[in-house]
Amino acid sequence: MLTRSFFAPLLVLLLLSVSNANSVQDTGCSLKSSTQKIVFVLDNYGARGDGKHDDTQALARAWNAACSSSRPAVLLVPKGKTYLLKAITLSGPCKSNIVFKVKGSLIAPSSMSAWSENDRRRWIFLQRVTGLTVNGGGTINGNxxxxxxNSCKTNKVLPCKEAPTALSFHLCNSLKVDNLKIVNSQQMHVSVQDCSNVHLARLTITAPGTSPNTDGIHITHSKYVQVRDCLIRTGDDCVSIENGTHNLHVTRVVCGPGHGISIGSLGDHESRAEVSRIYIDTVRLYGTTNGARIKTWQGGSGYAKDIVFQNMIMDNVQNPIIIDQNYCDSAKPCTKNQKSAVEVRNVVFKNIRGTTISRDAINLSCSKDLPCSGIALENIDLNLEGGKGGTESTCQNARWKKFGNVVPLPCKGKK
Known part of the structure; x- marks a missing residue:
C-alpha cells in the first residue's frame, strides 16, 4: 500500500509546477510546455499603456506574433493600463487558436480626424480567424x-456619414466573446458578420440613451449564434438581427434604454432578405422604444420566418409587440405603395407581460399585397404604466391566432 509520505513530495512538486506556470503567464514569458498556451504580452511589443501614446502598432506586432504561433496562444492586454488604439485590423488565418485576453482597457482617440474618410466604419476589426476567444473582464471604450x-440624427443640418463600430468580427468561425465591457461606441458596439458557431456571453454594453445608432449587438449573414447573460443599455437596438441570420438564440438579456430587440430593418433599397429560426427567450426590457419588433421596408423581398419571442417582461416600454412591414428610417427617403414586401410568417409571441406607455400595446402593420401569416399570440398581459386605463391593439393585413389569455384582445376581435 502507498503511504501518505509517498504522496506528499508529489503534491509539493505539483503545486510548485502550477505556481510556476501561473507566474510565467503573468510575466509573458513564451517558454511553455507542450500542453500550455504561449502568452504574448502587449507591453513586450512596445506598448506604453498610458492612454496617451499610440499603441496601435504594438498591438499589430503582438497579434502577428500570436497568430504565427504553432501552439495555442494568449495575447494579453495587462490589467490596470489603458492602451490608445487607432483603427486596426487583426487578420487570420492563424496557425493555432488564440485567446485575446483584455484585462486592461482599450480606448479610441477622441478626435474624428484619427479616421480617414475612406474607412470610417471600423475601429477594432478581426477577420478570418478560426477558434478565436476574446475575454478577460476588461473594457473596450469607443470614446x-x-x-x-456630429451625427445627422443629432444635428439635422449635417450630412449622414458612417461611424466606426467598436468591435467587429468578420468571417470568424468558432468564435467566443465573453466577459467584457464595451462602452460608448462611436456607432454600433459589437458586430458579427459572415460568421458561424458564435457564442457571445456576459457582455456589458453601455452608452447614453441619446447616442445615435449605437446598437449593442448587431448580427448579419451569420448562423448558429448564441447570445446569453448580457446587459445592454444604448441609444439604439439592444440586439439588431439583420439579413442572412439563421439559427440565432438570445437568452437572459436585460435591455434598456434603447430600441429593444429588433429583427431588421430588412429589404431596404428593394433588396432581398432572408432571416429564419430566431429564438428570443427570457428578456427584460426597461424604458425601451420597442420590445419585440420585426421591421421591413416596402419594396423588399425574401422572408423573415420561424421566429419566437417568449418569456419577456416589459417595463415602461413604448411599443411592446410590433411588426412593421412599412418601416421607414427618418434619415433615408421612403418609397411608398410598392407591392413587393419581405414575407413575415410563423412568428410566436408567448408569455409576454408588463407595462407600456402606449395604449397601442400590440401593433401588427403588415403588407396588403403580402400579409403576415402564422402569427401566434399566447399568454400576453400588457397594461398601461401606472394603471391609467386599458391597452389596445391594431392590426392591418395580419393573419393571427390567439392562445390562452391575451391582453389587450388582439386586433379588437378582428382577423
Whole structure:
C-alpha cells in the first residue's frame, strides 16, 4: 500500500509546477510546455499603456506574433493600463487558436480626424480567424461623444456619414466573446458578420440613451449564434438581427434604454432578405422604444420566418409587440405603395407581460399585397404604466391566432 509520505513530495512538486506556470503567464514569458498556451504580452511589443501614446502598432506586432504561433496562444492586454488604439485590423488565418485576453482597457482617440474618410466604419476589426476567444473582464471604450455630436440624427443640418463600430468580427468561425465591457461606441458596439458557431456571453454594453445608432449587438449573414447573460443599455437596438441570420438564440438579456430587440430593418433599397429560426427567450426590457419588433421596408423581398419571442417582461416600454412591414428610417427617403414586401410568417409571441406607455400595446402593420401569416399570440398581459386605463391593439393585413389569455384582445376581435 502507498503511504501518505509517498504522496506528499508529489503534491509539493505539483503545486510548485502550477505556481510556476501561473507566474510565467503573468510575466509573458513564451517558454511553455507542450500542453500550455504561449502568452504574448502587449507591453513586450512596445506598448506604453498610458492612454496617451499610440499603441496601435504594438498591438499589430503582438497579434502577428500570436497568430504565427504553432501552439495555442494568449495575447494579453495587462490589467490596470489603458492602451490608445487607432483603427486596426487583426487578420487570420492563424496557425493555432488564440485567446485575446483584455484585462486592461482599450480606448479610441477622441478626435474624428484619427479616421480617414475612406474607412470610417471600423475601429477594432478581426477577420478570418478560426477558434478565436476574446475575454478577460476588461473594457473596450469607443470614446464616441464627438461622433454622436456630429451625427445627422443629432444635428439635422449635417450630412449622414458612417461611424466606426467598436468591435467587429468578420468571417470568424468558432468564435467566443465573453466577459467584457464595451462602452460608448462611436456607432454600433459589437458586430458579427459572415460568421458561424458564435457564442457571445456576459457582455456589458453601455452608452447614453441619446447616442445615435449605437446598437449593442448587431448580427448579419451569420448562423448558429448564441447570445446569453448580457446587459445592454444604448441609444439604439439592444440586439439588431439583420439579413442572412439563421439559427440565432438570445437568452437572459436585460435591455434598456434603447430600441429593444429588433429583427431588421430588412429589404431596404428593394433588396432581398432572408432571416429564419430566431429564438428570443427570457428578456427584460426597461424604458425601451420597442420590445419585440420585426421591421421591413416596402419594396423588399425574401422572408423573415420561424421566429419566437417568449418569456419577456416589459417595463415602461413604448411599443411592446410590433411588426412593421412599412418601416421607414427618418434619415433615408421612403418609397411608398410598392407591392413587393419581405414575407413575415410563423412568428410566436408567448408569455409576454408588463407595462407600456402606449395604449397601442400590440401593433401588427403588415403588407396588403403580402400579409403576415402564422402569427401566434399566447399568454400576453400588457397594461398601461401606472394603471391609467386599458391597452389596445391594431392590426392591418395580419393573419393571427390567439392562445390562452391575451391582453389587450388582439386586433379588437378582428382577423
Amino acid at each position: 464616441g461623444e464627438m461622433w454622436w455630436k
